[in-house]
Amino acid sequence: MAKAVRKQALGRGLSALLKDPTNDINSVQDKNADKVIGNIVELDLSAIEMNPFQPRTNFNEESLRELASSIKELGVIQPITVRKLNFNTYQLVSGERRFRASESLGLKTIPAYIRIANDQESLEMALVENIQRQDLDPIEIALSYQRLIDEINLTQEQMSERVGKKRSTIANYLRLLKLDPIIQTGMRDGFISMGHGRAIINIEDQSTQLDIYTRILQDKMSVRDTETLVRNYNESKALEDPKAEAKAEPETPVFVKKSIQDFSDYFGHKIDIKVAKNGKGKITIPFHSEEDFNRIKKLVQSAK
Structure with missing residues (x-):
C-alpha cells in the first residue's frame, strides 16, 4: 500500500513540475525531461485534448458505464498515454475510453504517460496500440491497417513486425474493406462476424454480396453455411439454387x-x-x- 501512495505522490510532484513555465519540457534534451518521460504523471483532464488520429470511432455506452463504475471503485489502473503539445497542453495518444469514463465521473486528473512525438509518430503510436487491443471491431482494425499504409507508408511486411501479426492476418483484415459499406456496418454492429465477412468477400459483385448478407440475417446462417453458400454461388452463379453443382464439362467424344x-x-x-x-x-x-x-x-x- 505504501508503494502505491508513494507512486501517486510522485505523480503529483511531476505534475507540479510540468506546470512551472520556467521548466517547460518540449524535447528529450530539456532539463528534467528524464524525470517525466516514461513516468506516470497526474495530469488535469482539462489540459488534454482528443487525438484527431484516433482510429477508434465506435464507443459502446454500456461498456463505458461499466468502465466508469470500475474506475470509481479502483481508480484508473492503466495510465493513458499523451504527447506534449505546448505548455501544460497535451494530446491523447491512447486510452480514450479511460479518459471518457473518468470525465463522466467528474474526475479532475488522470494518470498518464507523457511522450514527445511528432504528428506521424503520434499517429503510428495510436494506430499500433489500438490494433493490439481486444475490443476493436474487425472494420476498425482494417481501417487502422489501411491508415498505416496510406499515412505512414508502411508495407504489410513492416506492419507485421510492428504489430506482431502475421502478414496473412493483416491481408485478411484489409480485404474486409472491399465489402459493401452496409455489410461493413453490419459487422461493426455485431450482426455478422468477421468469418461471415471473409466468406462474402469472395464474391466481387456488391449487389450479390448484399443479397447474401440479407440471407445470412434472415436464415441466421453460420459461418460454415455462408462459406458453402458462397462456394456454391461461385460454382453455379445462381443464388436461387445454392446447392447446385458446377455444370459438368461435356464428355470427350x-x-x-x-x-x-x-x-x-x-x-x-x-x-x-x-x-x-x-x-x-x-x-x-x-x-x-x-x-x-x-x-x-x-x-x-x-x-x-
Whole structure:
C-alpha cells in the first residue's frame, strides 16, 4: 500500500513540475525531461485534448458505464498515454475510453504517460496500440491497417513486425474493406462476424454480396453455411439454387479419346484436347524449353 501512495505522490510532484513555465519540457534534451518521460504523471483532464488520429470511432455506452463504475471503485489502473503539445497542453495518444469514463465521473486528473512525438509518430503510436487491443471491431482494425499504409507508408511486411501479426492476418483484415459499406456496418454492429465477412468477400459483385448478407440475417446462417453458400454461388452463379453443382464439362467424344495417345506419342508430351458442346475443340501442345519448342516445330513442319 505504501508503494502505491508513494507512486501517486510522485505523480503529483511531476505534475507540479510540468506546470512551472520556467521548466517547460518540449524535447528529450530539456532539463528534467528524464524525470517525466516514461513516468506516470497526474495530469488535469482539462489540459488534454482528443487525438484527431484516433482510429477508434465506435464507443459502446454500456461498456463505458461499466468502465466508469470500475474506475470509481479502483481508480484508473492503466495510465493513458499523451504527447506534449505546448505548455501544460497535451494530446491523447491512447486510452480514450479511460479518459471518457473518468470525465463522466467528474474526475479532475488522470494518470498518464507523457511522450514527445511528432504528428506521424503520434499517429503510428495510436494506430499500433489500438490494433493490439481486444475490443476493436474487425472494420476498425482494417481501417487502422489501411491508415498505416496510406499515412505512414508502411508495407504489410513492416506492419507485421510492428504489430506482431502475421502478414496473412493483416491481408485478411484489409480485404474486409472491399465489402459493401452496409455489410461493413453490419459487422461493426455485431450482426455478422468477421468469418461471415471473409466468406462474402469472395464474391466481387456488391449487389450479390448484399443479397447474401440479407440471407445470412434472415436464415441466421453460420459461418460454415455462408462459406458453402458462397462456394456454391461461385460454382453455379445462381443464388436461387445454392446447392447446385458446377455444370459438368461435356464428355470427350470417342474419336478424340482414341487419338489422344497417338498425338502424345508423336509429340513426345501429354497432349490436352478440349471439346465444346458444339463439337468444336482445341489441342494444346506443351513445351519445356526453346529447344523443345523448336523440336515440336520441326515435327509440325515435317507433317505438311
